Amino acid sequence: MANTASGQPPTEVGQPANTIMPIATYANTLKPTPSNTKPIPLKPISYLHGEPRVLWDQEDINQMIINENLEYAVIGKFSYGWPDIQDLRRLIPKQCELKGECKIGLLSNRHILIRASLLEDYVHLLSKPAFYITQKSWSFPMRTLKWDPMFDPEEETTIAIAWISFPALPPNFFGRETIFSLAAAVGKPLQVDMATRNQTRPVVQE
Structure with missing residues (x-):
């Protein structure tokens, strides 16, 4: 799905021609958005x-x-046991391959709250059906759920993240606002994939 695109808008009418625009790089997309x-x-x-x-x-x-x-907060649910919370704070960033910092706290029985600092980590955590946190010879399945202020640990959330594609989309529709407008028909747009962001796969947009 189109999940927060990076890149710069076209130069506005009346903008000086010698204005230096910042270059969108992969490193810049990994930086947390200032809150x-x-x-x-x-x-x-x-x-x-x-x-x-x-x-x-x-x-x-x-x-x-x-x-x-809590902008990029994710719920981690353990249904079949889990390591100590101190161990989870050490294991989850590495085993879930998170690129940015995160804070992990106990939310309720079987649930933890993961406060990611990067949108990319937020999307990554919600894109897989489950992660397996391994400690010694044990592997603990962890499902990830989208956090929201009305989260109830006794109820299953009906919110999920999904990738959608737009096959044969003309290149003039590659702009962030255009793709987000199309994706809004399905849900709240978050981010576009790297190939779309770098314009290296014009056959399909995600």
Whole structure:
């Protein structure tokens, strides 16, 4: 699926011809996107039928996700036992071949929360049906699920990541906005594959 493309938009009308545009490289795509953290203002307590409550709007919720480094958060589910959490913090980045830093914490019984720092790692973790975390002579299957604020460990999520392709797409439709517009008909676009990003496989776009 088209999952966050990199690259630069075309030069806008009126932009000086000698403006130097940054070059999109593979290394740049691996860098975490700077998060615009902002403080969440204190909310007043209101009452409904005598019960106190605090209300946040969706903008506040979205900012909380950024502030808590949950933009690329993934749930790891172990159904048949698991290593100690300290061992998981050491084993998962290496055995899952993560390229960036990540924070791993215990979320609930059988579930851990993996806060990836790179979009590429986020897509990688969600693209496989399961990872097998090996410790000594034991191998523990770990399923990965997309985290969201309404995650309930007692319920299976209905959200999944998928790759989609656009066979014989004309080259003039290779732009990020164009591919993301097409992919939005299926779900939320995240990233395009490397061949599409480098324009080395014009026969199909993913």
